[in-house]
Amino acid sequence: MALSKILNASVTDSTLTTTKLATPNLGRRNIIINGDMQIAQRSTSETGLGASAGYFTLDRYVMYNGGDASAGRYTMSQSTVTDLEGFSNALKIDCTTADTSIAAGEGLLLQQAIEGFNVQQLKATSTTTKAFTLSFYAKSNASRAIVTEVRTSNGTNRQACKLHTIGTSWARHTFTVSAASSMQIDNDNSSEVQINFWLHAGSTYSSGTLSATFAASNNANRAAGAGSIFASTDNTLEITGVQLEVGSQATPFEHRSYGEELALCQRYFTVLADGNRSTSEAICQGTYYTANILFHTVVLPVQMRSKPSMITANGTNYYITFANGSGDHHDAIARSGNSSKSVVEITAETNVAGTGGHACFTRIGGTSADAKCMLDAEL
Amino acid sequence: MYKLYKDLITNEVNQVIKINGNQKTYIPFDSENSDYQEYLKWVADGNKVEEAD
Numbered sequence: 456m457a458l459s460k461i462l463n464a465s466v467t468d469s470t471l472t473t474t475k476l477a478t479p480n481l482g483r484r485n486i487i488i489n490g491d492m493q494i495a496q497r498s499t500s501e502t503g504l505g506a507s508a509g510y511f512t513l514d515r516y517v518m519y520n521g522g523d524a525s526a527g528r529y530t531m532s533q534s535t536v537t538d539l540e541g542f543s544n545a546l547k548i549d550c551t552t553a554d555t556s557i558a559a560g561e562g563l564l565l566q567q568a569i570e571g572f573n574v575q576q577l578k579a580t581s582t583t584t585k586a587f588t589l590s591f592y593a594k595s596n597a598s599r600a601i602v603t604e605v606r607t608s609n610g611t612n613r614q615a616c617k618l619h620t621i622g623t624s625w626a627r628h629t630f631t632v633s634a635a636s637s638m639q640i641d642n643d644n645s646s647e648v649q650i651n652f653w654l655h656a657g658s659t660y661s662s663g664t665l666s667a668t669f670a671a672s673n674n675a676n677r678a679a680g681a682g683s684i685f686a687s688t689d690n691t692l693e694i695t696g697v698q699l700e701v702g703s704q705a706t707p708f709e710h711r712s713y714g715e716e717l718a719l720c721q722r723y724f725t726v727l728a729d730g731n732r733s734t735s736e737a738i739c740q741g742t743y744y745t746a747n748i749l750f751h752t753v754v755l756p757v758q759m760r761s762k763p764s765m766i767t768a769n770g771t772n773y774y775i776t777f778a779n780g781s782g783d784h785h786d787a788i789a790r791s792g793n794s795s796k797s798v799v800e801i802t803a804e805t806n807v808a809g810t811g812g813h814a815c816f817t818r819i820g821g822t823s824a825d826a827k828c829m830l831d832a833e834l
Numbered sequence: 835m836y837k838l839y840k841d842l843i844t845n846e847v848n849q850v851i852k853i854n855g856n857q858k859t860y861i862p863f864d865s866e867n868s869d870y871q872e873y874l875k876w877v878a879d880g881n882k883v884e885e886a887d
Contacts, residue, residue, distance in 0.1 A: 645866070748842055760866070761868075763862075764859050765860040768856050768858070787858075789839070789858075789860055790862075791842070792841050792848030792862065825856070833868060834868060
């Protein structure tokens with residue numbers, strides 16, 4: 456609207472409704488991290504998945520199985536989006552091995568777990584929650600039924616679920632969960648709210664009835680009506696634009712900058728070095744504590760949720776440390792137990808041969824893409 | 835498999851390693867860490883961790 460219009464126009468009281476005022480286009484609405492699927496620090500594609508749970512590709516999204524193992528397998532990837540305005544990436548699940556014999560305890564669900572610190576705005580009081588809305592864009596190779604589930608744990612165990620029919624073109628789907636009483640959401644760094652997308656479910660999880668309002672936890676009522684992504688190797692599902700916000704309406708997706716989104720993800724997972732990106736990638740700087748022991752200190756870009764685990768790989772000459780004009784290949788790096796949420800100490804002792812007291816810097820050793828140094832504080 | 839790990843300076847056991855082939859995950863003794871929670875569950879299920887070198 457032109458400025459003159461704002462200066463000269465008036466709005467009658469009757470045109471201002473609660474609904475209109477309740478949907479301000481303000482920032483920091485979206486509680487979901489990496490909702491637009493831009494960040495994939497671990498990998499952009501992993502194949503042959505399905506035997507176990509884990510974080511495989513896109514940051515903050517974990518795949519879980521049910522209690523029984525499915526023979527179904529899938530590829531999980533960060534796909535390129537060309538036909539949805541405002542989005543460049545999606546999370547794609549592509550069935551590669553079908554499983555049409557579904558045991559009762561089988562399940563496959565895509566989840567983002569949210570720590571308590573980040574969902575306090577859902578609370579109306581210490582024992583009640585406001586209405587809030589989950590929204591997402593999705594498309595599939597064919598019409599597909601999936602169930603979204605909002606689950607609370609730790610404080611009060613509740614679940615609310617909705618069935619969605621995904622079509623072959625991008626469409627936005629929404630799920631509003633009404634205000635609820637007798638709810639407790641702890642203000643801490645544990646997993647308090649989980650957003651689940653059910654893609655496959657045996658009778659253990661689907662034999663009951665969905666409740667769109669918060670109800671007591673009951674496995675049978677979690678995924679009633681959900682189809683199976685494992686029904687055919689033709690099956691695919693793409694999801695993006697995931698948003699969770701206070702209020703009973705889905706507002707436009709809140710786009711954050713790549714840097715902001717990456718920083719939010721790094722609270723849970725940080726890649727210091729990855730041989731898949733470069734086999735000579737820098738890791739850290741430090742000192743030869745003795746001739747055969749290295750200590751390095753890394754100040755992390757973001758304080759992590761918990762003291763992180765360190766994921767690495769070892770092998771002949773996987774790493775190299777430079778000091779006093781020469782390189783010292785060695786086979787492994789390790790995490791020091793004195794590391795904190797903000798600072799990680801990285802040590803090495805296997806085949807280390809230098810001079811105590813020399814300053815040094817360490818890289819991936821130029822020999823293997825398998826070498827890595829990654830920090831994990833996921834929920 | 836899991837193996838306990840000693841600090842290089844103090845020689846105290848202060849973390850545990852999850853070993854899968856040549857991949858190692860160094861896990862702090864931190865109740866907030868989900869890998870450590872998984873390790874504790876593994877121990878509670880009756881499994882035995884390998885002693886540190």
